[in-house]
Structures are given as structure tokens and as C-alpha cells.
Amino acid sequence: MLDAKIPSGNLDNKWTDYKGHCKLVNPANKRKLEVIVVGTGLAGASAAASLGELGYKVKVFCFQDSPRRAHSIAAQGGINAAKNYQNDGDSVFRLFYDTIKGGDYRAREANVHRLAEVSVNIIDQCVAQGVPFAREYGGLLSNRSFGGTQVQRTFYAAGQTGQQLLIGAYQALERQVALGNVTQYARHEMLEIVMVDGKARGIIARNLVSGQLERHFGHAVLLCSGGYGNVFYLSTNAMGSNVTAAWKAHKQGAYFANPCFTQIHPTCIPVSGDHQSKLTLMSESLRNDGRIWVPKKQGDNRKPNEIPEEERDYYLERRYPAFGNLVPRDVASRAAKERCDAGYGVGSSKQAVYLDYAAAIERYGRTEITKQGRDLASVSKEEIIALGKDVVKEKYGNLFDMYEKITGENPYEVPMRIYPAVHYTMGGLWVDYELMTTVKGLYALGEANFSDHGANRLGASALMQGLADGYFVIPYTIGNYLADEIYNKPISTEHEAFAAAEKAVADRLKTLINIKGNTSVETFHKRLGKIIWDKCGMARNEEGLKQAIADVQQLKKEFWSDVKIPGAIDEFNPELDKAGRVADFIELGELMCKDALNRNESCGGHFREESQTEDGEALRHDDQYMYVAAWEYAGDSNWNLHKEELKYEVIKPSQRNYK
Amino acid sequence: MEHYNMNLNLKVWRQKNSKTNGEFKMYRVENISSEMSFLEMFDVLNEQLIAAGDEPIAFDHDCREGICGMCSMYINGKPHGPWQANTTCQLHMRAFKDGDTIVVEPWRANAFPVIKDLVVDRSAFDRIIQAGGYVSVNTGNAVDGNAIPINKDNADAAFAAAMCIGCGACVAACKNSSAMLFLSAKVSHLALLPQGEPERHSRVLNMVAQMDKEGFGACTNTGACEATCPKEISISNIARLNQEYLSASLVAEK
Numbered sequence: 001m002l003d004a005k006i007p008s009g010n011l012d013n014k015w016t017d018y019k020g021h022c023k024l025v026n027p028a029n030k031r032k033l034e035v036i037v038v039g040t041g042l043a044g045a046s047a048a049a050s051l052g053e054l055g056y057k058v059k060v061f062c063f064q065d066s067p068r069r070a071h072s073i074a075a076q077g078g079i080n081a082a083k084n085y086q087n088d089g090d091s092v093f094r095l096f097y098d099t100i101k102g103g104d105y106r107a108r109e110a111n112v113h114r115l116a117e118v119s120v121n122i123i124d125q126c127v128a129q130g131v132p133f134a135r136e137y138g139g140l141l142s143n144r145s146f147g148g149t150q151v152q153r154t155f156y157a158a159g160q161t162g163q164q165l166l167i168g169a170y171q172a173l174e175r176q177v178a179l180g181n182v183t184q185y186a187r188h189e190m191l192e193i194v195m196v197d198g199k200a201r202g203i204i205a206r207n208l209v210s211g212q213l214e215r216h217f218g219h220a221v222l223l224c225s226g227g228y229g230n231v232f233y234l235s236t237n238a239m240g241s242n243v244t245a246a247w248k249a250h251k252q253g254a255y256f257a258n259p260c261f262t263q264i265h266p267t268c269i270p271v272s273g274d275h276q277s278k279l280t281l282m283s284e285s286l287r288n289d290g291r292i293w294v295p296k297k298q299g300d301n302r303k304p305n306e307i308p309e310e311e312r313d314y315y316l317e318r319r320y321p322a323f324g325n326l327v328p329r330d331v332a333s334r335a336a337k338e339r340c341d342a343g344y345g346v347g348s349s350k351q352a353v354y355l356d357y358a359a360a361i362e363r364y365g366r367t368e369i370t371k372q373g374r375d376l377a378s379v380s381k382e383e384i385i386a387l388g389k390d391v392v393k394e395k396y397g398n399l400f401d402m403y404e405k406i407t408g409e410n411p412y413e414v415p416m417r418i419y420p421a422v423h424y425t426m427g428g429l430w431v432d433y434e435l436m437t438t439v440k441g442l443y444a445l446g447e448a449n450f451s452d453h454g455a456n457r458l459g460a461s462a463l464m465q466g467l468a469d470g471y472f473v474i475p476y477t478i479g480n481y482l483a484d485e486i487y488n489k490p491i492s493t494e495h496e497a498f499a500a501a502e503k504a505v506a507d508r509l510k511t512l513i514n515i516k517g518n519t520s521v522e523t524f525h526k527r528l529g530k531i532i533w534d535k536c537g538m539a540r541n542e543e544g545l546k547q548a549i550a551d552v553q554q555l556k557k558e559f560w561s562d563v564k565i566p567g568a569i570d571e572f573n574p575e576l577d578k579a580g581r582v583a584d585f586i587e588l589g590e591l592m593c594k595d596a597l598n599r600n601e602s603c604g605g606h607f608r609e610e611s612q613t614e615d616g617e618a619l620r621h622d623d624q625y626m627y628v629a630a631w632e633y634a635g636d637s638n639w640n641l642h643k644e645e646l647k648y649e650v651i652k653p654s655q656r657n658y659k
Numbered sequence: 660m661e662h663y664n665m666n667l668n669l670k671v672w673r674q675k676n677s678k679t680n681g682e683f684k685m686y687r688v689e690n691i692s693s694e695m696s697f698l699e700m701f702d703v704l705n706e707q708l709i710a711a712g713d714e715p716i717a718f719d720h721d722c723r724e725g726i727c728g729m730c731s732m733y734i735n736g737k738p739h740g741p742w743q744a745n746t747t748c749q750l751h752m753r754a755f756k757d758g759d760t761i762v763v764e765p766w767r768a769n770a771f772p773v774i775k776d777l778v779v780d781r782s783a784f785d786r787i788i789q790a791g792g793y794v795s796v797n798t799g800n801a802v803d804g805n806a807i808p809i810n811k812d813n814a815d816a817a818f819a820a821a822m823c824i825g826c827g828a829c830v831a832a833c834k835n836s837s838a839m840l841f842l843s844a845k846v847s848h849l850a851l852l853p854q855g856e857p858e859r860h861s862r863v864l865n866m867v868a869q870m871d872k873e874g875f876g877a878c879t880n881t882g883a884c885e886a887t888c889p890k891e892i893s894i895s896n897i898a899r900l901n902q903e904y905l906s907a908s909l910v911a912e913k
């Protein structure tokens with residue numbers, strides 16, 4: 001059994017007690033301690049900035065050309081916090097409870113409670129940085145609702161919340177760069193963890209412009225490298241998002257937890273053809289006002305506006321009257337798949353459902369008229385609709401524009417077509433309460449770790465977690481480790497461990513480029529994605545998973561004997577970068593299937609067809625699977641399973657019910 | 660929307676690295692669907708090049724949804740191509756028709772040296788932000804979020820300026836390679852908010868000084884930046900920047 005080092009005592013006081021008793025490093029010593037941060041998304045940028053402010057010597061890495069472009073920039077809908085500004089009954093406990101329940105009782109209570117506690121500080125910090133959150137006319141902060149909750153606790157900046165939060169963290173980071181506390185390495189990719197005496201002591205990074213390998217020492221290494229959704233090839237993640245940093249750490253001894261827990265987001269723009277390179281999310285916030293439906297008749301080919309109200313099936317409202325269109329993501333995605341599989345899908349592919357704004361536009365239009373003090377009876381329908389469109393535009397304008405650019409259809413006039421797509425990965429590197437992996441001195445923050453979302457993440461909670469980890473958790477917990485490191489001088493990068501790690505990376509790059517086969521990296525990535533999506537996607541079963549493992553192993557063989565990588569190692573070579581990432585995705589893909597096979601229950605985003613209730617809802621088996629599955633790498637295609645038992649001391653797990 | 664397929668000729672800038680000279684090369688792609696994005700068309704071309712044993716064309720991209728600011732192609736004489744308020748990655752092939760010849764170049768500006776093919780170095784933008792594009796508030800120093808009410812109009816205007824994605828299209832569009840639109844967006848974002856007030860003067864002076872040091876040109880008010888900006892950052896921000904600069908300079912002279 002794995003020990004998560006959860007502090008003892010009452011859940012409400014654990015974090016306060018921890019902060020009151022953890023070891024501290026005095027300011028003079030902080031200057032002597034070096035910390036490496038891999039990643040500049042919300043988790044990495046906030047951690048690097050905060051540690052720089054504290055006085056540590058920080059080096060921060062990202063593969064994009066600027067830290068500001070990390071994938072977090074794309075987050076749309078919002079960030080949760082238990083502020084209860086709406087006076088609608090929210091509290092730290094309720095946010096904690098919703099997150100545990102939303103995660104289908106597979107997350108760690110102590111971590112989630114801490115997350116809910118610090119959520120309020122995040123909003124304050126971001127406002128102080130000048131993040132332009134949406135506001136009401138009175139000048140105070142505005143909130144919207146998100147799936148899986150019945151309160152309004154989501155803070156937002158139109159449909160660009162991630163961008164605004166990341167720019168805030170990026171600016172804080174650049175300030176530390178200017179002050180000389182942080183050194184920034186853009187267009188660099190971490191390719192190995194350097195281990196000395198059983199501790200993480202640095203990294204090998206490749207300068208992506210020159211192709212040169214570099215050695216960097218750190219007393220501690222923080223991986224804030226994001227999620228692995230691109231294992232599916234098609235996902236809402238940025239093209240460069242990858243698992244490589246986490247995977248290298250895994251191979252150096254960091255356990256990988258719950259890899260099969262992946263989130264399929266219900267509202268994305270459907271695939272339009274084989275050329276598709278990525279999928280675009282339509283924010284969950286759209287489910288606040290949009291209504292999801294399919295025709296009641298199978299294979300109905302009429303245009304949506306020609307289908308009368310009584311011939312539409314608002315299946316979420318029908319199946320889940322209490323939460324309606326705002327059920328959690330896993331539930332909404334499966335319901336869409338169920339309708340499409342049963343032959344009710346729409347659009348040319350029939351793999352889509354409608355997200356309709358007509359009712360919301362009319363409702364907002366009426367409210368505007370009433371606000372203007374006018375009599376509804378005297379106003380034309382056209383005017384109501386026009387006013388309603390303006391309101392919708394202010395709230396969701398950029399999303400509607402994005403939809404129109406991609407599909408060429410105007411969503412103010414015709415309902416959007418949407419379908420579920422891979423979006424987020426709850427699994428990741430196993431970390432203890434202090435965010436340390438099973439490798440001493442190696443931490444994982446943000447989407448790269450597994451810690452807070454159990455088997456399903458609620459909307460607007462990833463931004464919260466990334467910033468919680470970076471701004472408010474790691475500055476304390478890292479001190480508890482580094483306090484004992486003040487006696488250790490920086491290790492020279494001439495040390496044999498650095499030389500050996502660099503050689504391993506160089507050899508691997510040479511092997512890759514010298515394969516000189518016939519098949520492009522992209523082709524392998526697409527094939528991998530198809531295997532994982534078909535067999536380890538929205539629904540999984542024993543036979544399919546076993547087949548997938550065999551298929552992935554076969555793909556791996558072909559990759560290492562037939563991949564074709566043009567260009568050279570010592571130059572700017574995006575195909576080579578991609579090849580290394582796809583090689584790691586292939587290995588991860590196998591582990592995902594293995595994990596999904598091991599977990600013979602359905603929970604959250606993990607749906608095993610063998611384990612469902614009579615009406616097709618996910619059926620957990622708490623007696624057998626109330627644990628985190630943490631996998632230890634044990635050589636090629638080989639893993640040992642370790643378990644962290646989940647103890648629910650405050651919340652009593654029950655069958656999730658959104659009806 | 661009716662879909663159609665097209666064959667296209669592409670004239671693309673190829674340059675091995677920053678030290679060598681570049682040149683245009685011609686390529687042909689066939690059966691391109693009008694539903695593809697412009698970058699997906701480039702994916703098709705690159706797969707074709709790899710299959711033929713040639714080097715694929717290097718270009719920057721990441722989010723492919725118009726928000727990270729990484730993509731940066733100069734298409735038929737316009738940064739990000741023909742559509743208004745749009746990034747390269749969001750440009751779709753229905754903007755073109757069968758038989759078209761499309762010319763694709765990198766951003767051209769002294770402050771943005773070419774790294775390879777269509778990829779340029781925009782780190783000058785990071786250094787401009789480092790010069791003052793922030794509020795100096797350490798983690799943990801904040802008061803309650805609602806303790807600072809902000810007039811909605813100012814909050815909205817600050818947000819409109821903060822939407823800049825740092826892509827550099829404004830620089831590429833400007834005949835002087837001026838970075839004024841980018842800089843003014845950041846200065847406006849922070850000048851419009853009470854949080855930005857304490858450093859208001861030093862911020863604008865330091866950021867402008869850094870911009871000049873990086874080798875960006877002067878602004879002669881041609882408006883090309885605003886017309887090309889994918890996030891429709893308004894040129895009125897440049898007017899605000901000039902005011903801010905003027906009043907900061909007056910204070911500094913005291």
C-alpha cells in the first residue's frame with residue numbers, strides 16, 4: 001500500500017496544521033537552492049513565479065516559443081472558487097463535496113478539501129494581478145454555473161478565462177525573470193530526469209532551435225507538463241501537448257496513477273473528415289443556456305429548424321430532470337453516444353447532436369424588454385430575438401464566432417452540431433499530499449498529476465487546481481523538502497550521472513533518426529489514436545482492451561522499425577520532436593489499456609460495459625476498487641501495480657445520482 | 660455549407676536557418692477539401708514532402724483554435740491571410756478556390772529573425788513584457804477580489820485590450836515593423852484598472868524603451884496593424900499609449 005503522507009487530524013484543519021508545522025527555509029538559504037520547473041501553463045507559471053518571489057533560484061522550461069503560449073491559454077469557460085458571492089449556499093465544504101462526488105469517489109479527500117480551501121485565494125490573487133474577470137454593473141465579480149453543481153461559483157472572462165489567467169501568471173513570471181530570480185528557457189524540451197543517489201537532481205533538455213542537448217541541475221524538479229489527451233491523436237488539446245516529460249519520470253521510478261481515467265467532453269465540434277488534426281471544444285458554459293436534443297425519429301434528415309418542438313427529444317432533460325443539460329461531463333458524453341449509436345444522430349456523419357440556443361435567445365430578449373420597462377405584448381418577435389442575440393453574443397460571442405469559422409454555419413440561426421471529444425486526463429503521475437512523486441525531489445503539479453479529480457473532473461476545476469498547486473501548495477510543501485537540502489551544494493553538471501543521462505538521450509535520438517523507414521510519424525500517431533479511441537474510449541470491455549494491448553504492442557514494433565524522420569538531429573526539426581512524443585504515447589497507450597482492464601468497474605469517465613446499472617449508468621464496485629491504481633515501470637511492456645487505499649472519513653460514497 | 664475539393668499551387672518561403680538566405684519554392688497539392696483548415700492543408704503538403712524524401716516545411720502552431728498566438732503565416736500579402744479578425748490556424752480552405760496560387764511567407768521584421776522556413780523568433784515580445792507589463796504583487800499579497808469594485812465599462816475595455824494573443828501580426832503588417840499595437844494593448848489593459856495605477860508611469864516608460872531597444876520601428880499611424888489584428892485590438896489603444904507616455908514623461912522630468 002502506498003502512503004500519501006496525509007496529515008492526521010480533522011479534515012478541516014489538516015492544511016492549516018500542515019502549514020503551521022512544515023519546515024521552512026530562511027531567505028538567505030533560499031538563494032542557494034535551485035529549482036527546475038518544466039512547464040509554463042497555469043501550474044508551471046504560477047509555481048515558477050511564486051518560488052522566484054520567495055527567493056529560490058528557478059529555471060523554467062517550455063517547448064513553445066513563449067511561456068505565454070502553454071496549452072492553458074485555450075481554456076474557455078471558467079474557474080471555480082467557493083466565494084459564495086452569489087449567496088446561493090456555496091461553501092468550502094460544498095465545493096469539496098461536489099468535486100468528490102463529481103469524481104465518482106475516486107479522489108483523495110484531504111487533497112480535494114485543500115483545493116476547495118485555497119480556491120478563494122486564487123481569485124483574490126488573480127484580481128490583484130489585473131486579470132479582467134467578467135463583472136456586473138455594480139463593479140463586482142460575476143459568476144456563471146457549470147456542470148455537476150447547483151450553485152454559481154464559476155468566475156470567467158468571456159470565453160477566454162484560461163487566456164486571462166495564464167497571462168496573469170505569465171506576467172508574474174516575466175517580472176521574476178526581469179528581477180533575475182527566474183531564468184526562462186523557451187523552445188526547450190525536457191527529455192530526461194537526472195538521478196543522483198536516488199533523488200531527482202536535474203534534467204537533460206534539448207534546445208529545439210539548435211538541437212543541442214543541455215544539462216541543468218536543480219535541488220528539486222517540478223513537472224508541470226500538462227495532460228496526455230493527445231494519446232488519442234484527436235483531442236481538444238493543443239497540438240504539442242504530450243506525455244514525454246511525465247513518461248521519462250515514470251521510467252525513472254515515478255509511479256503513474258489511474259492512466260485510464262480520461263475525460264471525454266460532451267460538447268465539441270464533430271470530426272469533419274480524415275484530414276482532421278484536432279478537435280475544438282465548445283465550452284461547457286454553453287450548456288448553461290443551450291438545450292441539447294436529437295430528433296425523436298431515427299435517421300430524420302430534415303433540417304433542424306424544420307423539426308417541430310414535439311418531435312424533438314431533449315434527452316438530458318428527459319433522463320436527468322434535476323440537473324438537465326448540466327449533468328457532469330461523463331454522463332452527458334455517454335448519453336450523446338447512446339443516442340447516436342441508436343441511430344438518432346444528426347449531420348452528415350450522424351455522429352452529432354444539436355446544441356440549440358433558440359430558447360435562450362428568446363428568453364434573454366424578453367428579459368431585456370422587461371428591463372427596459374416595456375410591455376412584451378407590444379414588441380415584435382424579431383426585436384425580442386435581436387436583443388436576445390446581443391445578450392448571447394456578449395456571453396459567448398467568441399465561441400459562436402469560432403464555431404462559424406470552423407463549420408461555416410451561423411449558430412445564432414441554426415443549432416450547433418456537437419459530439420464528445422477527448423479533453424482532459426484525470427490520470428497522471430502519482431503524488432502524495434505534498435505533490436511529490438514516488439521519486440524524491442521530483443514533484444508533479446497541474447494536469448500532469450492525478451490527484452484531485454478522481455475518475456471525472458468537474459468543469460472549471462482544472463484551472464483552479466493548476467493555480468492552487470502552483471501559487472498556494474508547492475511554495476509550502478517544497479520547503480519541507482528543501483529545508484534538508486541546504487547542506488547539499490549544487491552538483492556539477494560534469495557529474496557522471498549527468499553525462500550518462502545525456503548519453504542515453506543522444507543515443508535514443510540517433511536510434512530514432514537512423515531508422516529511416518517508410519512511414520511518417522503522423523501515420524503512427526493516427527493509428528495509435530484509433531486503437532485507443534475505439535477500445536479505450538467512451539466505453540470499454542475486456543475483449544476490446546486485450547485486443548488493444550496486442551495492437552499497441554504490434555504498433556510499437558512497427559514504429560521502431562519503420563518510422564521515417566526527415567532532417568538531422570542538430571537542427572530545428574519538428575518531425576523529430578514529434579517522433580519522440582509519439583514513441584512515448586505508444587507506451588502510455590498500452591498502460592492505459594492495462595489499467596482499464598484491471599479496473600473491472602465503471603466509475604466516472606471509465607465505463608466498463610460489463611459494469612452498468614439497469615438504465616445504463618456507471619456501476620462502481622467500492623468493495624474491490626476503492627483505490628488509486630499506481631503503476632511502477634518494470635521494463636518493456638511490464639508494470640507492477642501498487643495501490644493507495646482511498647479512505648472516506650467525511651463523505652459517504654453513494655451511487656451518483658443526477659436525476 | 661456546400662463542400663468542394665480543390666487543387667492549389669503554393670509558393671512557400673524556404674530558409675534552412677537564420678544564417679542562410681531563403682528562397683521561394685513551388686509546390687502543388689491536390690484534392691484539398693474546403694472543410695480543411697489552412698494548417699491541415701499544410702499537414703497534407705508536409706506528409707507529401709516526407710513521402711517524397713524532402714524536408715517538410717517548418718511552421719509554428721500549437722492550439723489551432725486562435726488563442727495561443729503561435730501560428731504566424733503571411734498569406735498572399737496579409738498576416739494570417741484574407742479573413743478579418745482571424746488567425747492562420749482558423750483560416751479555412753473555403754477561403755480559396757480551385758486553381759488558386761497561394762504565396763506563404765514568414766513574418767518579416769528585423770526584430771523577428773527567421774529561425775527556419777516560416778518560423779520566426781518573437782522573444783522580443785517577452786522582453787517587452789519583462790520591462791514592465793505586469794502588476795507587482797507577490798503571491799499571497801491580495802485583498803478580497805470584491806474589495807476592488809471596477810466600473811464595468813473600464814473592466815470591459817481592459818478585457819478587450821487584454822485579448823491580445825501576442826502573435827506579432829501587427830508588426831508583420833506594418834511597413835515600419837512597429838510593435839505599438841501590441842505594446843499599447845498591454846499598457847491599456849493595466850492602465851484601465853486600479854491595480855495598474857501605482858506603476859503606471861514607470862511601466863509605460865520602461866516598456867517603450869525596451870521596444871525601441873529591440874529594433875521595432877516607429878508608428879506612423881497607417882492603421883495596418885488594427886486591420887490585420889486577429890483579436891481586433893483597437894488603434895485607440897495607441898492613442899492611449901501616447902497619452903500615458905506623455906504624462907509619464909512629464910512626471911519624470913520634474
Ligand SMILES: Cc1cc2nc3c(=O)[nH]c(=O)nc-3n(C[C@H](O)[C@H](O)[C@H](O)COP(=O)(O)OP(=O)(O)OC[C@H]3O[C@@H](n4cnc5c(N)ncnc54)[C@H](O)[C@@H]3O)c2cc1C
Nearest residue numbers: 039040041042043063072077078190226446447460462463
Ligand atoms: C480547449 C480546452 C478548454 C478548457 N477549458 C477549461 C475551463 O474552462 N476550465 C478549467 O478549469 N479547465 C479547462 N480546461 C483544462 C485546463 O485548461 C488544463 O487542464 C490546464 O490548463 C492544464 O494546465 P497545466 O499547467 O497543468 O498544463 P499546460 O497548460 O498543458 O502546460 C504544459 C506546459 O508544459 C510544457 N511542457 C510539456 N512537456 C514538456 C517538456 N518535455 N519539456 C519542456 N516543457 C514541456 C509546455 O510547454 C507547457 O508550457 C480546458 C482544456 C482545453 C483543452
Ligand code: SF4
Nearest residue numbers: 823824826827829888
Ligand atoms: S495586437 Fe493583435 S496582431 Fe498584435 S500581437 Fe496582439 S493580437 Fe497579434
Ligand code: FES
Nearest residue numbers: 721723728730748
Ligand atoms: S495555433 Fe494557436 S493561435 Fe493559431
